[in-house]
Amino acid sequence: MSLEQMACNGMASPFFPPNFLLQMQTPHEDHEQNQPSSTTLNTLLPTTPCTTNPQDLRGMAALLGKRSMSFSGIEPCEEMTGDDDLSDDCSQAGEKKRRLNMVQVRTLEKNFELGNKLEPERKMQLARALGLQPRQIAIWFQNRRARWKTKQLEKDYEVLKRQFEALKSENDALQAHNKKLQAEIMALKGREASEPTINLNKETEGSCSNRSENSSEINLDISRTSAATETSPLNLQHGRSFFAASVRPGSMTQLLQGSAKVEHGAPEENLCNMFCNMDDQSAFWAWSEQHHSFH
DNA sequence: TGGGTCAACCCGCATA
């Protein structure tokens, strides 16, 4: 006999004491546990809940939670009456979906907090304690993980959006400062042209060129720089080098390191990809705009 | 009545 069959028949698990799950619940929940649980309800309700119209059970189900759910939980096989067609997991074929009651959901949530992966023993124990099929427990954990991931993605997106907007405003300020410096250079060049007698000695030229190489945000090739600036402030040919040079040293690393810590590594990887592959900026902007009304 | 939520299912993939 398999574990699932044992749970299906309401047999005790060989791995955990019978009060394993109750021990994990808070006193508050113990109080609620005094309310009729799905298991104790079995003795209060007709012994054929699966064949009873769910609408008739809503009044009783309302006792279990704020929302008036239909009575939940597929009862153990031994509770089934007659020789209704049963699927492999003891549930009735064509049965209507029923929401889990508040006690079941709370217990499952507590267990999810303990660990979002479901070991077979825990699954069987939960199934037995909550009067659900082991498959229902597994499905609930799968769906719960999916919901958690969705929430996490929403959080990551919000963090990323704030960081991007901060970075963009910083970039705008630097662009403005760059333009101002270029204007000053233009003025100096104009003055230099009007005074051709001034000669720069070789030492000065060398230091000047070195400086221009080291501080790449000031490009003395005015024609090229201004053209690039006019067409697009973030023209990637020049914009990227400008971007890399103008952002404070390590600020990008800090930005990425400061992103939301998540258990799965993918979002952090995506962060890197997003910033490292900024060639397709139009796509990034479109995505950003598209997801603006995420909430 | 349309949209949101959730249990349940299906399919492909990874792994022991």
Next chain:
DNA sequence: TATGCGGGTTGACCCA
């Protein structure tokens, strides 16, 4: 090969 998981989807249910 059995099992579990993730992603996507379906259908029941609830609510404004």
